[in-house]
Amino acid sequence: MPMLSAVLRHTLSRARAVSALTALSLVAACSSAPVAPTALYDFGLAPATTDGTRLPTALRVADVAGPGWMDGNAIYYRLAYAQSQRTDAYANSRWVESPVNLFDARLRNAAAARGQVVGYPTPDVPSLRVELVDFSQVFDRRDASRGVVRLRATVTLARGVIDQRVVQADAPAPSADAAGGVAALTQASDKAIGEVLDWVAGLPLGAPGQATAGASGVHPR
Template sequence: MPMLSAVLRPTRSRALALSAPLLLVTALTGCSSAPVAPAALYDFGLAPAAASGVRLPTALRVADVAGPSWMDGNAIYYRLAYAQSQRTDAYANSRWVESPVSLFDARLRNAAAARGQVVGYAGQEVPMLRVELVDFSQVFDQPGASRGVVRLRATVFKSREVVDQRVVQADAPAPSADAAGGVAALTQASDRAIGEVLDWVAGLQLTARTPTAASQPTVRAR
């Protein structure tokens, strides 16, 4: 029996020695699986219920909204203009549900459809609106004061020719100096920019003019 107990002692020590790394791995695994706060996801919210602004004089085709490559993701960008205006940063735990280009595209189409008829086909007599986003960010002019800035270039084509082009910038104050405030400001600025673009389109001469009696040539009898 003494010999048996002597044999068992090193076996138990060896088991404890082998189990120590396993306990350490288990502890580390438990730490790595600790819950991480999910990112807050934002969109533009519900579109305005009632249409406002001048109605479109003709059916309109809306091309896919374009934007620079840095807008392809779903990051919410901000700029500290008071410190380094050439630098942009993104919020760590806040995201758009999809790219701001896609969100703006859907908002533009809904607003255009509320003012007239939006078609998906191309034709010589159907004017086309193309919008390119240039800037879409929350700008901090002071540490506690920011605004949403939406800048775009809008072009109207008809029969493959440029009818007119315009650059639009819309700003809206942010209610808070955080991602939620930036989202609210950018949504409001987007609606303002879209409204200005559609008012501009509605004022263009996009329909064929009907000759008046005064403008028609006079045929004299011989």
């Protein structure tokens, strides 16, 4: 009997060792499994030409602002057909930097293509301030989505508000994934920027005494 007990103990010990080695092998296999690289996106090249109206005067473009959830570089989407109050982020796709910074650079380039952009505040140069409100890919169906860019634009001069406007631009996504969302959001951004600059170009910026103590009107879209 003592010999049988020793044999059983030896067999159990070997079984435990094999189990441990098997578990370690599985962990090693999982850790060495290929991981999909993160895809990084920006807005791509700016449009080569600008067809919009020229700005009637020099313009200062203030830093674009946005809510806290836009501070990172996540690409957000919303399943409007399932739960429109919830947003999610793609796991393996990111902007190269925050969408606020990407939009800021795009806006400045577009404004510079239409006239003179001043980098510092002066009393006689109007300022454009843009605040992003929404910047996400919205799925209306599982296979159909669009990029949605919503913003609030304000033009001021000499500490007074000349006018304010809310703009929303949508663009269809060519595919129901992150790449499609990026393409749609880029197109929607260009549309929103074009609409803002057309609006600014139509304001009485060149005439003195146009600034008021408060907003002359808000035009929702």
